[in-house]
Amino acid sequence: MMRIAITLFALVLALPAWAEVKVQEVTSPAGINAWLVEDHTIPFTALEIRFRGGTSLDAPDKRGAVYLMTALIEEGAGGLDARAHARAVEALAASFRYDASDDAVSVSARFLTENRDEALALLRDTIHEPRFDPEAIERVRSQVIASRESATKDPDDIARASLNALIFGDHPYGSDGEGTVESVAALTREDILSAHEAVFARDRLYVSAVGDITPEELGTMLDDLLAELPETGAPLPEPADVTIPGGVKVVDFDTPQSVAVFAQNGIERMDADFFAAYVMNEVLGSGSFESRLMQEVREKRGLTYGVYSYLAPRDLAAIYLGSVASGNDRVAEAIEVIRAEWAKVASEGISAEEVESAKTYLTGAYPLRFDGNGPIARILTGMQMQGLPADYIATRNDKVNAVTVEDVNRVAAELLDPDGLQFVVVGRPVGLAESVN
DSSP states (O other): OHHHHHHHHHHHHHHHHHHTOOOEEEEOTTOOEEEEEEOTTSSEEEEEEEEETGGGGSOTTSTTHHHHHHHHTTSEETTEEHHHHHHHHHHTTOEEEEEEOSSEEEEEEEEEGGGHHHHHHHHHHHHHOBOOOHHHHHHHHHHHHHHHHHHTTOHHHHHHHHHHHHHHTTSGGGSOTTOOHHHHHHOOHHHHHHHHHHHOOGGGEEEEEEESOOHHHHHHHHHHHHTTSOSOOSOOOOOOOOOOOOEEEEEEOOOSEEEEEEEEEOOOTTSTTHHHHHHHHHHHHSSSTTSHHIIIIIITTOOOSOEEEEEEEOSSOEEEEEEEEEETTTHHHHHHHHHHHHHHHHHHOOOHHHHHHHHHHHHHHGGGGOOSHHHHHHHHHHHHHHTOOTTHHHHHHHHHHTOOHHHHHHHHHHHOOGGGOEEEEEEOOTTOOOEEO
16 A cells, blocks of 8 residues: 555656657658657757667677677767767767667767757767777777676676577577677677668667657758668568576576576567556566565565566567576575466466556556656657557556456466476575476
């Protein structure tokens, strides 16, 4: 009840922003599509640009190229080197951010209306004319290599990497998008230029803008920024061939606490049963103190500080993931309890009261995501990439509320697969042997 009360109070505070999210679909004169939420109360605009493909576009022997390229975009563009470019952006009170994930490269820009033209000129240079100066390449390369070296000593990173390799094999999802120490060290400037050509193209482009800008102004801005991009980039990867044998894999690592990640086959985002599965997971493993896994693994037995699970419908594969950490002498019991609760929910279902509580929380928490122009722009672009309609924000909570306890328990019985759960444990677990179900 405490969580519900806090959520409802926060919802009241968030209602004005929530009510103003009215999406317009805009097409520029050159045919670039975007979503727009106009808000002229503050002379400020957030722009979110994404290119589908992300680090999955790496050539097999060039792993880490897209990630390194993305990290280098702001290290100088056009006639400005890294330091001069940073100063120019700061002088305009603007901000640009570039990120690469498995499925997308994103460009996030924030700028004042009075400085819009100057800020967009700098942004355009970063998209079309990144310098990739040799000294910048070596500086950023060394940072990425240091990060990759650190990951080889981190149990969480080791666990995730081992699970991905097991599930996805040679598919790009099967290895880290940042690359390895060896692959990053071997990348050349030509590889980085090739990665830029692979990503930045109009056939994989998604754009949203939120703030002090009209549809006409946005159309002109889109063409100035993006119309000259190549029509097509590198071919997108095929869907992953997911292999989840079920059982336990142990990775020996000298640490007093084992880290376990687990996975089974998931559900696609556009599946008709997705919301029922979403509500079901909120009850089973959302990570809240009310979830079944937290109650059974932490509260009743004290086996961990935290355990959670979540649906992961990525572009090229849908899986169901989770994680727990426990002492080496107790992780075997934690895994046993997780598998037992997985089986219990699959066979017995969950109660109507649990379903209603989960729905109240999920619908109450949703408006809190819309807490500024930047977050709204990111949400809108994500919606486009998932194939959701422009009115989804207004209808999303209705879809959650429409889920019944019968829907949840039918989906739980169909989706949850305790025998198909694959655990990867990094540490020196006591009494836990490797197995294949």
